[in-house]
Amino acid sequence: MAELKYAEAVRAALAAEMQADEDVLIMGEEVGALGGVFTTTKDLIEQFGPERVIDTPISESGFVGWSIGLAAEGFRPVVEIMFSDFVLLALDQIINLGAKVRFMSNGQFNVPLVIRMPGGGGTNHGPQHSQSLESIFAQVPGLIVAMPATAADAYWMLRDSIRCDDPVIFIESKGLYFREKGEVDESEGPRGFGARVARPGTDITVVSAARMLHRCIEAADALAAAGGPSCEVIDLRYIWPLDTDTIAASLAKTNKLAVIHEPVEFSGWGGEVAAWAAASQFEQLDGPIARLGARRVPIPFQPHLEDEVVPSVARIEATLSDLHGY
């Protein structure tokens, strides 16, 4: 297949699964004629019709709950939340019903549902359109939290998610939609839940995901070019399930760990990675675990202010240099 932008890869994955399985439905605000505010459902209504590409009213709680009803009846809805911030209106249906109806009903109902949403910053959309909320979902039993960082992963992880029999929170990085592109190879096939080594290195294991992954790679390249540490950057791909095996294998080599993410650092998922490492990789660690997340403030809309808040390449470099010097 050709080189695709991240947004195009999402769209291609939707089209492929719609083609493969008639039970796959798309629902959300402006997913039909408009084609999605980030173009991720462009032209799909022409191809698959309004029975399967369904525009919803602005009722996040209502249509997410409705899609749970569809999923429990055997459809495979892929629901789009226009901006991840708006998913907060649907948390009741997601957390109190979708995530646990299988448990509550002792397996009588399951929910093959994907809830897609553009998360994070980088597009100057302001405080109510730029949040990184994945840590909330990672806390909830019954959910899977997927966060692709590349076009190829956007494509394959979305296809995997649509085929998954459990509810998936699929957070796309809106800052990557049109900036990130890559080869998408149709012959590759499903990828499973594992993480991947995005950039090999020997001195520090840097765990990251989604948009911040690219900043980590940039920082690692800059450090290497300046004769600094050799950083191995891991792309988690899923916040839950957390692939600790891949991190452990890397730590056995580097003995130093940094966790860098876009959510607010306090109570962000990086703390979970750090706690896991402190508890089970103590013997491997030759230094403190470095953490870097957003500062504990809302995300401002101006680019230079936003960069002050979420990890910038410069802050990541500084964090990794400090750790190297320990």
Add this chain to the structure above:
Amino acid sequence: MSRAAEGRAGAGGAAATIDVDQALSLYRQMVLIRGVEVEIETLHKRGRMTGSFHSSMGQEACAAGVCAALRQSDIVTSNHRGHGHAVAKGIPIEGIFAELFGRSTGVSGGRGGSMHLHHRESGFLGENAIVAGGLPWAGGAAWARKKRGLTDVGVAFIGDGGFAQGVTHEVLLMARYWEAPLVIVCENNGLAHSMASERLFGEPGSITRIVEATGVRSEFVDGRDVIAVAETAAAMVEHARTVGPAFIECQVFRVKPHSLSDPDYRYREKDAGQAWLETHDPILALRRRLGEDQGEALDRIDAEVAEEVAAASAAAEAAPQTPVEAALENVYLTAELNKNG
């Protein structure tokens, strides 16, 4: 005449189309629901059940009348006060008792308890402990059936308190927009815990009028009269099956405190429940209406149901406790994800 008043007036006239056998079957359902609720209360008071529960005593006519209009393949979602709906939709009562006893033979494996009865086989999708939380599920599932070319309808029971939730209004509009075969049944028992629905919405029938304004077909019915409820429900279910969504406001009365340990004397007369039951009990009302002729048949039903309830309760209690491993089961369908449980 207001729509609400018409609904009331229509109730009497409608009686003619329900025959004696149907009336006896409605009677049996109501007595069964009452018997289950009384048994549960007794078991709690004797310390043999844990947790709490919300009794539907006094509201039996709504559950029985509405579910009489449904087929087994039709689907129901319910709320925290859902035992009556579960019984009326046909869940075997032993499975209900077992669930409340926390036995693995419970309909939800003994892990959900009073507010989490689920029984796919009888079309009872589930109760829901979040006020109005089950509404969108009913809408989506009913719409799914329609998309599959089936003629099943969904019924979602909510309380008057549930009508204050935003999601209720979202679902009303979505159901109308997509012409979903959904009937929302709002059991207006005058109270959302201690809050009087008259103060929030106005006199009974006001909720009906609010819904009417959305264009969804909406009827008010007196929930003391099971025949009227059954008649109204039959019409509304038929409307949902063939046209689109419908709404019923059913005026009922909550005889018991909100839940087991609710100090309801703080917000209403101490004996309000008992006093109401003495004059308005829907079971006695139907008994009176059927008259002396049916006295023997009704007595027989009472005796049969009493026996059925006692036997189901005893069998449920005798079943083994849910094993502790069950707490980790059925979180994910994807096997490899359950290992982190």
